[in-house]
Amino acid sequence: SFPGGKCDPADQDVVHTALRETQEELGLAVPEEHVWGLLRPVYDPQKATVVPVLAGVGPLDPQSLRPNSEEVDEVFALPLAHLLQTQNQGYTHFCQRGHFRYTLPVFLHGPHRVWGLTAVITEFALQLLAPGTYQPRLAGLSWPGAEGLAHPQQPLVSPCQASSTSGLNKGL
Template structure:
């Protein structure tokens, strides 16, 4: 377990100077209840409707600092997402009763981690489309202190596991945006999160963006039409 924890902490950027009471409030009981209330309608809906895939957005704490857990997909995998930063997750299976079950099953397959269900699951955020047109439901969960967990990543799917403090993600200097053009005209903007062990972009960055909006209203503000980040 200690080896796994050291692995998760390695390369984790130092926490910026924040009031620790402010930092810890992101995982407080009060903030959890607020988020659960906001997510209740979408959670009820997407427990009834089938989605193409689901991921587990894993909140946690490392040495008392609130963070988000990410995986780096194995570079030996086939497909367009190999080597990308992602959340544990995958396609819906016929045995899955809902999006939450899909996210929990996939997390166990990738990290050998059993998520306990209702106690740590805060809810289901609105699904977002990926590049293949699949509808991906982000399931928000709090895994608690990583010191209490043992992760055994499936090497065929996961190259490494790492965390980023929520305070790091909230710092403007760690946020970038890429503008996309179609036929030489502006099309859309997607967020990018920088200066961690790995660059967070694509669908994972979009879901991170939505998560920060939910966790830190009034502190995190989505920016659009920013100059392209390379």
């Protein structure tokens, strides 16, 4: 999953929450001016509404990070080019009590599988970063809160009303 968490009272907005959580969880200080914007908030039925914050960090060696062992088990990076290759894209069906509920994207990388809300956020980011190149494998996500990207005129910073997650672009 991406770094993220609930807003602290000291956080001005979701951008500051994402930057703070990235520093706390990965030991990575991302300057506010590297924030590109927000993706549309998505609803996670088990947790809360999540506001993905997209930032550019340039080439990044995962070995240079200092992950917090209490919050992070493993760190790996997926370059944009890898995510755009169709052989690394898939989907998974979720069922409840033996009945189909919804389908979400999955991104594959060796032993790693990016799925769930992290894959949904990754898909939204790919649609924004590689329009015309990235073709979602699902025509539409039939999942509450997965309507797509925020309108381009949406303000960069929104009030701190939800959890935030950092969509750090590690491969540009």
